[in-house]
Amino acid sequence: MKRLPQAARCPTFGIAARLCRLVRSKNGRAVGAAAAMLVFLTLLRAYDPWIINELKERTFDTYQRLQPRPYTELPVRIVDIDEASIAAYGQWPWPRTRLAALTRRLGELGAGVVAFDVIFSESDRTTPSQLSADLGNSDLPDRAVTMKLLASLPDHDRLFAEAIEKTPVVLGFAASAAANDKRPPVKAGLAFIGVNPIGVLAPFRGSVSSLPMLSDAAAGIGGINLSARDRSGIIRRVPMLFSDGSRVYPGLAVEALRVAQNQKGIVVRGTGSSGNTDTGRAALIDMRVGDFRMPLTDDGEAWVYFDHDRPERYISVKDVLDPAKTAEVRPRVDGAIVLVGTSAAGLREARPTPLGEQIPGVAIHAQLIEQIISQGFIERPDWANGLEIVLTLALGALVAGLVLLFGAQFSSYAGVVVFAIAVAGSWFGFSHFRLLIDPIYPSLAALTTFVTVEGILYVVSDQEKKFVRQAFGQYLAPELLARLEDSPGAMRLGGESRDVTVMFMDVRGFTPISEALSATELVEFINTLLAPLSDAIQDELGTIDKYIGDSIMAFWNAPVDVADHPARACRAALKMRAVVKALNEADAFGFGARGFADPLVRIGVGINTGFACVGNMGSQKRFNYSAMGDVVNIAARIESTTKNFGTDLLVSEELVQAVNGIALLEAGEILLKGKSKPTKLYAIAGDEKFAATVEFIELTRLHQSLLTSIASRNVKESTAALAACRALGGYELQGLYDYFAGRVVDNTFDFSGDN
Structure with a gap:
């Protein structure tokens, strides 16, 4: 037996020896x-x-x-520049005169505050002074008169500023990483307890804000940016505070709340405040706006606890400006915090939320205000x-x-x-x-x-x-050595009773084919045929049990559940019929080229459904997953009777009772070997689509008439019904009706025989 090298072995005695053995042991490693x-x-x-x-x-x-924020009716509304508003007032951007009218209208309706989730950073292109400048270089005959008339008209931006000044309005601005010297005015006062927010907030280097005359007229200015930390695109947080390194601005939602409450400023609390230990890492804790407190993340953001995007929050601009809808709109606007934004296609920037919805950015600010008012935060x-x-x-x-x-x-x-x-x-x-x-x-x-x-x-x-193998391999038999290595439990054999559908397939006339081919050619023929037939079975989730020469045994609903296994077995059989037809048409076996008297290959398929024992069967050393039981035997015998009925696809009455939608026609009864009572069999005519056609419905009626007339031994009616069925049935059913023609001639219906 091999020994470890001396340098690799542990000391023999002492604590060092015990520690070494512990480290080298399996548990130690x-x-x-x-x-x-x-x-x-x-x-x-x-x-x-x-x-x-x-x-x-x-x-x-x-x-x-799983548990979104519960919705309650709160005085928060979104006045929406929606598709209806665009259709009524034209494409965005609208003239500032219309925005002035909207602002005045909201003030008349009693809005507590109007917050625009829109930035008006450029002058109105439709304002008279702008139009006058555009006409300055034109050669219009009435240019002087037109310019004089335009000069007498009021400036649109000035009208909008006047409307803003007379209404509690909050305008938005966007903080930017691109450096510029544009800064909006600060409207909100700031008081802080503990750390100064300026030392915590990441400073922005530039901004995009509304025109100075508009910003100066507004009651509040708030940032509209969403969190830069939500890099996956899903909006989870919104900044509540912004800083340029020297001043602090509130977010749009905070500013709207401040103006709505007629508050002069906000109070921010951070580490180092009373009751909060200064950990040495500057962080913000919460802020207060009037009557409302809101928790903050350490960098001044707030988690948004989303509710579903609901139509109750929205009022179309078209409805707001429609005098006929005053009675409907006023109760919804009066005393409310109104945010003006857009949901129109092409204008809004859809934002994904944790609820899996795409909502406009203005709706995020609205939901944030709702959760502040309801004090329903996630932290x-x-x-x-x-x-x-x-x-x-x-x-x-x-x-x-x-x-x-x-x-x-x-x-x-x-x-x-x-x-x-x-x-x-x-x-x-x-x-x-x-x-x-x-x-x-x-x-x-x-x-x-x-x-x-x-x-x-x-x-x-x-x-x-x-x-162990190196040490004991020369002393123990391989079987005992394997037990010594793994000590496995005995492999259990046996199975379980399952409701399965069993299929047997066999090649018709295989003996003449095998006699005409060499051994190599016969193997090639079998592989060419069985490979696509196996694919057809597996396409319908069937389990191929075994290949028996030119035959296939397969079953469904084991080892895994297949909900519609009887129908899948029927569809697999139809696919197998189509495969054989395609192979024959392409002369894939080469029988036509070799001048065989009958170059066509034919198959027979029998299908049955019922309970069988399925599982691992065999010995401890070699076993196979298979199915056993009467349902298997009957399926095999049904397959062998297909040649008697002149058709290639036959199923049992039990399968017919278990399947829905497959096009099936009664073929007759036959006494199967080992059975005391005849078994009724059915031929597969087509799939669910074919079963729903007018042709098959008519064929079913004619087929039943044929069965009835044969049973009553009425040769005249049987002959007429048979001719009608032949005319309506396809090529695949002609063999079945050849069988019925024989029954008409014999003046009998039942066929008894040992199979």
């Missing part, structure tokens, strides 16, 4: 691997790369889908990261310990329970307290640790098996 993996996974979670963060947030999206507390890191370590260590103590099977069950508890705890926190705690990464870390420990144990065990 597994513990070391688990510890290394846990350290790596914990550091990865602490670093929180994009893919980990996205996985976490997808979990939170799922929570919102990710500042201790969530620490908890998840602790859970990553704890769950990983727990699973590793369970594997080492109780083995993989028990540990896998325990891991499932631990995962379920983690998910249930996270869901409980969301559904009851609206907390966002990630259970997925700690659970995946535990799974990764489990796989690592199991992998190490497997590798070490495999090394031990190799050592």
Whole structure:
């Protein structure tokens, strides 16, 4: 027996010897691997790369889908520049005179505040001064008169500014990373407790804002940007505060709330405030606007708890400006926070939400205001990261310990329970307290640790098996050596009773074909035929049991469930008929080219359905998954009777009772071998589409008339019905009607025989 080299062996005695043996043992290696993996996974979670963060947030999206924010009627409305408004007032951008009229109209209807999710950064192109400038270089005959008339008209932007000044209006601006010197005026006062927000917020370098005359007239200015952290495109957060490094601006929703409450400013609380320990890392905690508090992320954003996009929030601009709808619109606008935006195709920028919906950006601001008013927030507390890191370590260590103590099977069950508890705890926190705690990464870390420990144990065990084989291979028989390596339980044989559909297929006239071909040619013929027939069976989810020379046995609904297995077996048979026809037409077997008297290959297919015993059958060393039972025997005997009925596809009465929609025609009864009562058989005429045709419905009626007349021994009616059936039936049914012609001549219907 081989010995380890001296340098690789452990000391014989002492603590060092015990430690060395522990480290070199199977469990010692597994513990070391688990510890290394846990350290790596914990550091990865602490670093929180994009893919980990996205996985976490997808979990939170799922929570919102399962329990979206409940909708309640709140005074928040979206005045929508929709398709109807575009059709009524023309394409966007509209003249500022129309926007001035809209603003005045909303003020007259009692709007508490009007917030535009639109930036008016350029002068109105339809304003008289702009038109006058465009006419300056023209050679119109009345140019001077026209320019004088235009000069007497009021400026559209000025009219809009006057309407804004007389109505509580909030205008939006967009913070930009592109540097410029444009800054909107600050309308809201700021008070902060703890850290100064300017030291926390990432400064923007430029902005896109409305014209100065409009901004100066507005009661509030708010940022309309959505979170840059939502890089996957799904909107989950909205910035509540913006800073250019020297001033702080509120978001559009915050500013709309401030103006609606006639407040002068907002209050922001951060780390270092009373009751909050200054951890050395500057972060924001929450903010207050009048009567409303809202939690913030550490960088001044808010999680949006979405409700479904509902038509109740929207009012068309067309309806607002329609005097005839004042009575309908006023109750919805009076005292409400009104946001003006667009849902018209080509104008809106659709934003995906965690609920899987695409909504306009203005609807996100509206939902944010709703959740502030209702105080229905979702929050990710500042201790969530620490908890998840602790859970990553704890769950990983727990699973590793369970594997080492109780083995993989028990540990896998325990891991499932631990995962379920983690998910249930996270869901409980969301559904009851609206907390966002990630259970997925700690659970995946535990799974990764489990796989690592199991992998190490497997590798070490495999090394031990190799050592056993090297040491004992010359002393023990291979069978005993295999037991020594794996100690497996005895392989269990047996099966289960299942409702299956069984098919047998056989080649007609195979003996003459085999006599005319060499052994090589015969194998090529069999392969050419059985390969596409097997594909037809497997296309319909059938299980090929075995090939018996030129025959195929197949069954459905085992080993996996197939809901419509009788119909699938019938469709497979029809596909097999089509395959054989195509092969014959292409002379794929070469029988026509070789001058065979009958170059056509024909098959017979028998199908039956019922209960059979299916499972692994054979010996401990060699077994096969197969089906056994009376249903199998009957299917084989049905196949052998197809030549008696002159048709290629026959099924049992049991299958007819179990299938719907397949085009079937009664072929007659036959006494199968081993049966005391005749078995009624049916021919497959076509699939579900053919069964629904007018031709088959008429053929069914004529066929039944043929059966009735034969049963009553009325030769005249039988002959007439047979001729009608032949005329309406296709080529595939002519053999069946040849069989019925024989019954008419014999003046009998039943055919008895041993099969």
